[in-house]
Amino acid sequence: MKRILLAAGLGLAASPALAGLEICNNAGHSLSLAIGYSSGGGWVSEGWWTIPAGGCKTAVSGDLKTRYYYYRADAGGAVLASGDYTFCTSPEPFTIHGDTQCGSRGYETQGFRRLDTGETARHFTLTLNAAADATAAPAPAAPQAGAPGAYGEPYSDNVTLQGCSSEGQRACSFHAGGTKFLVRDDGRTPRLVFSVMEALDPGTPLTVQGDLEAVYDRTADVVLRDAAVRPWTEHDGLLNRLQGHWYSVEDPNAQFTVLGAERDNSYDGADTGRDYLSVSERCFEFEGGGPYLYAREEETGEDYCYVIDHAGRQELTLMHLPRGTVLRYRKLD
Structure with missing residues (x-):
């Protein structure tokens, strides 16, 4: 509980x-x-x-x-x-x-x-x-388990669910701002939070509350107190339209698959890397004229910005910034 x-x-x-x-x-x-x-x-x-x-x-x-x-x-x-x-x-x-x-x-x-x-x-x-006011003491008491700040910096945000796995230790993950957050079932996050996330599809928008336990280059460990589905925004809907397997019109050997907020890239059947994705009205110095697709490479941390020119059921057109290269894709599934 x-x-x-x-x-x-x-x-x-x-x-x-x-x-x-x-x-x-x-x-x-x-x-x-x-x-x-x-x-x-x-x-x-x-x-x-x-x-x-x-x-x-x-x-x-x-x-x-x-x-x-x-x-x-x-x-x-x-x-x-x-x-x-x-x-x-x-x-x-x-x-x-x-x-x-x-x-x-x-x-x-x-x-x-x-x-x-x-x-x-x-x-x-x-x-x-209300909680009773603490009486004067030589030092403040440590946060109780489950209270804000008990396991790290208090954290709350609107995020995108990536999914859950029961292989080995039960865990769920979500994305926000180019960072992948991992929640482990180690007894500190309530079982209800895992039940909520496990019942949802990758790409579902969430609001989460918890503590940041550790932050790395492109990932973070978090202990959650609460997770709830939030209302879908236009940007959530655009990311949802990107789900699936796409190939380049100019070079069909260049393909990628989007699941949740992750893009797995390949060329001629060989994996070429994974990106963390988000959709917003700005991407670094680019603002206005969007919406923009932001991609952060999992291994190197390299950042990419694209204007989403068109996102249909079977066709996708992106403009890679700052060069303005137009990239056209079609859906395989």
């Missing part, structure tokens, strides 16, 4: 005089709350309720009809409370039926924490508490 990032504990209280599920905020800052529950043999998730500091919201009205509810709370873009139970969410207010195939339906998959209201409760109040 994910550890709380901004909250140290939960206060629980039952009140038989009322009915419903009430969430109170004693965390000292405004919270965004989402809940999940069983209804009619299926699952429903709802959100977001904004609960100001010191305030309460009734998330479920009337007598409680089930024992277990699930909740997620965020504060200022950081996760306050989450867990190993997944539901579909959306950045905008939502009521979503079903807890599977979130990404294919245009939603995010996020972790929720289970709340046990008891077998007979008609009303339940959950209070989210």
Whole structure:
């Protein structure tokens, strides 16, 4: 189960005089709350309720009809409370039926924490508490495992999923800014994070939060606390159109295959190297007139910039900068 990032504990209280599920905020800052529950043999998730500091919201009205509810709370873009139970969410207010195939339906998959209201409760109040202020001490306490900064520099970013492997040690990877990040299943990243990434296709856009443990020339090791599908952008869509096997119109022996954010190059059947890719509105000093495809060679770190002139289902036209060489490709699959 994910550890709380901004909250140290939960206060629980039952009140038989009322009915419903009430969430109170004693965390000292405004919270965004989402809940999940069983209804009619299926699952429903709802959100977001904004609960100001010191305030309460009734998330479920009337007598409680089930024992277990699930909740997620965020504060200022950081996760306050989450867990190993997944539901579909959306950045905008939502009521979503079903807890599977979130990404294919245009939603995010996020972790929720289970709340046990008891077998007979008609009303339940959950209070989210802030962490107690530390008293004066000779030296600051080391970060607790799972808290921001516990394993390195706190890190959050919009990234592109590359994929997961269960050969040897379970691991997943993603790309951002020409760097490949590796997440290993060594007990520090919650299993939920791996379950979310393993269920997604290479090239899926994600938002991740965690700690940078080590940064190398073109790769980095990271421990994650959370990973969720983010809304697709125009640039994500362009990268998605590049997926597949392409050959050069001018020289069919020159080919490449794009999977996720990686391009494997070959000539006459022989591998010639791998690039890390990203799509954006600028590439080094080039800005305007894009979008641009940025490529970083895995072995040497050499950088390349291209204008994406056309990206169709079967045809691709790039202009290599700064020379302005036009490169035309057709798709093999």
